Amino acid sequence: MSLTGKEIEIKNHFNRIAEQYDYWKKKNSYYYSLLKNFYKKNIPVGSAVVEFGCATADILSACRPSKGLGIDISEKLITLAKHKHPEYEFKILDAQNFSCPEKFDYCIMSDLIDHLWNIPQAIESSRGVLNNEGRLIITSINPLWNPVLGLAERLKLKMPEGPHCFLPNSFIEFFCQAKGFRIISKGALIFIPIKIPFLSFLLNSLIPSVPILNRFCLVQTLIAEKIEPPRKDFSYSILIPAYNEEENIEECVRRIPKLSRDYEILVIDDGSIDSTPRILERLKGEIKNLRTVRLAKNSGKARAIEEGIKNSLKDVIIILDADMSVAPEDINLFIEPIELGLAEFINGTRLIYNMEKDAMEQIKRIANFLLAALLSLVLKSRITDTLCGTKAFFKRDFEGIRISGERWGDLVLLANAKIKKLRIAEVPVRYYARRAGHSKMRFLSDGLKFVFYTLITAFKPPASK
Structure with a gap:
């Protein structure tokens, strides 16, 4: 190689x-x-x-x-x-x-x-x-x-x-x-x-x-x-929330590794107004295990994740961002710990390895570090990166949970994992600059909302539907 x-x-x-x-x-x-x-x-x-x-x-x-x-x-x-x-x-x-x-x-x-x-x-x-x-x-x-x-x-x-x-x-x-x-x-x-x-x-x-x-x-x-540890077989939904990702979505879907397991690729189109829907329709004719759900209007990533959980047909959900800032090939890092029983909820962390140049501005890196420290204090569990989009968890643990109360869904997922006393683990992932397009996150307004939701989590667990 x-x-x-x-x-x-x-x-x-x-x-x-x-x-x-x-x-x-x-x-x-x-x-x-x-x-x-x-x-x-x-x-x-x-x-x-x-x-x-x-x-x-x-x-x-x-x-x-x-x-x-x-x-x-x-x-x-x-x-x-x-x-x-x-x-x-x-x-x-x-x-x-x-x-x-x-x-x-x-x-x-x-x-x-x-x-x-x-x-x-x-x-x-x-x-x-x-x-x-x-x-x-x-x-x-x-x-x-x-x-x-x-x-x-x-x-x-x-x-x-x-x-x-x-x-x-x-x-x-x-x-x-x-x-x-x-x-x-x-x-x-x-x-x-x-x-x-x-x-x-x-x-x-x-x-x-x-x-x-x-x-x-x-x-x-x-x-x-x-050793030869006991291993359990599960089926997987690779869940990709996507909004106006016409420049990324095809490469993202095609780069998902072929798993020697029962799996589906589930793309939730969050009301895209570019050519993302047309690209997905074409890909569905070429990739047999690709499924798509289209939302009528743009409602945010958390809502897309919520719909993904509801529409998933498999045991385990792995969330992958369409911008490929985390490589699609890295989903394998999340599968083995699940199958070996090392964790029930796996959170990717981008802040351990050195990052690709321009992947994350220094001020955003500092903000991520501070937010992770705050959430770790609230949850009484060490979390090094609250906002990494790549996560893996069992569908059964999050069915019926209202995730869209927070725009991105990361904090709600982590908080529920802790409330349910799931075994949480973090996996370091390489973080790359977005391949094309622009980030949907607004640094100041979304950052303040993250702090607000983190503090709310300290006193009131996220509600079920």
């Missing part, structure tokens, strides 16, 4: 710094020695080990495997790894699309997650090369350290990071569970990444075990075991 533009950018970055790679590791040798010790402690000598994103393979070698394989996207780093550790096998491959007939006891991902474009896909790849009950061991950077590491990089105290996004361990844990892993342990490592005699040893030995304080450690750790 060919690399995306962002993956090529990552590959080029590591090719550029390959010659200085060992220099930077030597400069920060204390940090890397602690990482190696963590992996040596958790991987028995003589195991079969594969390392995704192996770079120069010093961690792989430190584990002393009987069979070792390292893969990396950078051909220059692989050349260095072959020279340093000729006893092991190395391949220039992308961890996100890797498969091989050999099976391993352990898979290492050290400082890799932060540079992956498609984390769930890489975790799925690791599952494919592990033995039954094989273990995936991940170390990643705590996002709280991002400003500190950015400053250290500018001062040339650490290796240039390149394109990256530090992800909270809770999301990595959720991705692992959704791909069929059981979490064995999760924790923290390294409070002080530089060697200060006595002090570093003392604090790095104690702080990772102290609740609350360990949240400030540099490294997040996760050990997960491959």
